[in-house]
Amino acid sequence: MIEIERKFLVKSDAFLNDYSCCNRIIQGYLSSSPERTVRVRIKGNKGYLTIKGKSSDSGLSRFEWEKEIVLEEAEQLLTLCERGVIDKTRYEVIVGTHLYEIDVFTSENDGLIIAELELTSEDEVFEKPEWLGNEVTNDNRYYNSYLSKHPFKTW
Template sequence: MGVEIERKFLVDHDKWEKVSKPEGTHYRQGYIVADSGRTVRIRVSERKAFLNLKSKSGSSHMSRSEYEYEIPLDEGLEILEKFTTNGTEKIRYNIHFAGKLWEVDVFSGDNAGLIVAEIELESEDEQFERPEWVTIEVTDDGRYTNAALSKHPFKDW
């Protein structure tokens, strides 16, 4: 079983604009299951598709069981179109800072205006340095999960 330990933060838009960043990857993702504590989703980029399953692991909002499998792109697109009802769209940037990888999602569509940074950790109490563009932690705020954003988008807050 895979375990994901992740913390989420909001991003300061003005500081983010000044960050030197690599080319981002455009993702569309849709949910087959998205209820409290578990999700099954399809994520598709221009070149790849993934089936991803997550479930809550204990009482922590940081740790979840996670399984992810690359699937053929044409099948991912078909599943996205035929089996999902809610989804999100974003550009993801991978930023290395102080020895850690930060995944920064710049949302579009109904979630335009929202930028979220995630960092995966080895343990829940692992110490790390925050970039200056990282602001408020939202790990414990369920509204910021991609599954929640697919049902209750940022534009409606």
């Protein structure tokens, strides 16, 4: 499956007035190579294993495969991950016909808030809420795999 995604910084907490749900996410990387990342994630009380391919030149799309795994297995796999676990709370906000996932990072990435939006095509039109800031889709520093090794607090 090809994932088409755009990322934006968030310039205010106004999205908190409109979110439908939120979950704490803890994730680590078994491999953080740009050619193929292998991620272990715990979201709420569920575990996931995700493999992502290299991003396109535009940074908008890449192959993604994800499978739900048993929570205990995800917890065990997290102990094998590379240094730097990501800890964040994800808020879901519907704007128009699109779902924005807003990640509020904690721990070593405290202070960083990123909104992600999945699209069906690279040129799909979408509504931009007032709390949406600058686009960082093609800036590798905002990839979670990068943040796990180079936390936002060190920038």
